[in-house]
Amino acid sequence: MSGKHTRRGDEADAQDRLGRLVRRWQVPATEALRWRPGTDVRSLDCSATPGWDGGRDAGEELFEGQAVELADLQERLFADGRTGGTRSVLLVLQGLDTAGKGGVVRHVVGLVDPQGVMHRSFGPPTAEEAAHGYLWRVRNALPRPGYIGVFDRSHHEQVLVVRVAGLEPEPTWRAHYDEINEFEAEVAAAGTTIVKCALFVSADEQRSRLAQRLERPDKYWKYDPGDVDTRKRLPEYLDAYQEMLERTSTDVAPWYVVPADRKWFTRLAVGELLLDALRSLDLGWPEPAFDVEEERRRLAAT
Ligand code: AMP
Numbered sequence: 001m002s003g004k005h006t007r008r009g010d011e012a013d014a015q016d017r018l019g020r021l022v023r024r025w026q027v028p029a030t031e032a033l034r035w036r037p038g039t040d041v042r043s044l045d046c047s048a049t050p051g052w053d054g055g056r057d058a059g060e061e062l063f064e065g066q067a068v069e070l071a072d073l074q075e076r077l078f079a080d081g082r083t084g085g086t087r088s089v090l091l092v093l094q095g096l097d098t099a100g101k102g103g104v105v106r107h108v109v110g111l112v113d114p115q116g117v118m119h120r121s122f123g124p125p126t127a128e129e130a131a132h133g134y135l136w137r138v139r140n141a142l143p144r145p146g147y148i149g150v151f152d153r154s155h156h157e158q159v160l161v162v163r164v165a166g167l168e169p170e171p172t173w174r175a176h177y178d179e180i181n182e183f184e185a186e187v188a189a190a191g192t193t194i195v196k197c198a199l200f201v202s203a204d205e206q207r208s209r210l211a212q213r214l215e216r217p218d219k220y221w222k223y224d225p226g227d228v229d230t231r232k233r234l235p236e237y238l239d240a241y242q243e244m245l246e247r248t249s250t251d252v253a254p255w256y257v258v259p260a261d262r263k264w265f266t267r268l269a270v271g272e273l274l275l276d277a278l279r280s281l282d283l284g285w286p287e288p289a290f291d292v293e294e295e296r297r298r299l300a301a302t
């Protein structure tokens with residue numbers, strides 16, 4: 001048997017295996033995780049794996065197996081942007097401290113060429129940012145055509161921390177729901193596919209993740225004493241999340257609710273949602289803007 005034949009056989013086996021793993025999604029992630037109006041966020045099971053019945057090992061195997069497709073689709077998107085295309089993808093990650101937003105960026109977004117990613121994390125506004133409306137810094141961070149934009153926290157903080165910490169009067173933050181929807185409709189109309197993921201970690205799992213940060217000198221830097229104060233206000237944050245989901249999940253910018261107590265599932269799920277967004281763009285490869293035969297001849301003559 002030739003080496004070539006064996007390799008092709010191996011590839012077919014790998015594809016079969018991947019196909020079997022994909023079918024462990026009993027319900028597609030886009031359906032299983034999509035925010036359903038009326039859901040009570042307090043009743044969410046943060047260790048559940050909605051839609052997925054394959055368990056951890058199969059989940060990790062599928063996640064790893066899909067890396068090639070993710071990278072391929074990202075390259076197509078980038079090529080499209082380089083040749084006049086207007087499309088982009090924006091992944092919005094919201095979640096309380098330790099929910100795993102950073103892990104999603106490292107492990108999921110980290111699978112694609114960093115040159116095609118526009119990543120931005122949003123903390124308290126700087127003095128310059130505060131001098132503008134809250135959407136100013138967000139507009140500046142939107143992905144250009146061909147890019148995958150990633151927001152680690154986002155303009156939605158304007159109805160989360162701003163509400164809970166009382167940084168604006170209620171009529172002001174209440175007006176943001178409609179403003180956010182209008183803004184996102186405009187962004188979507190300009191060619192950006194928006195995928196919003198709300199990561200939910202349970203109070204117990206959050207305590208244990210924060211405790212880990214206090215046990216390891218190499219994790220101290222991640223620990224923020226303010227996180228404990230935020231924990232004390234968990235019920236208020238849940239109210240804020242509830243209303244954010246109710247008010248800002250739209251057809252052009254739907255929220256997906258991602259249980260985050262099992263890191264492998266968070267990554268599998270967000271990876272799947274990102275893949276779905278990229279697949280739905282149905283990206284081919286750009287046609288050459290030159291005569292390929294002619295260029296081959298010219299090159300051969302050199
Ligand atoms: P981290 O994600 O751990 O870097 O923390 C970022 C911090 O910035 C969190 O405590 C957020 O609540 C806070 N933050 C994000 N956006 C805003 C905002 N618009 N106003 C005030 N604080 C914010």
Ligand code: MG
Pocket residue numbers: 097222224227
């Ligand atoms: Mg933090």
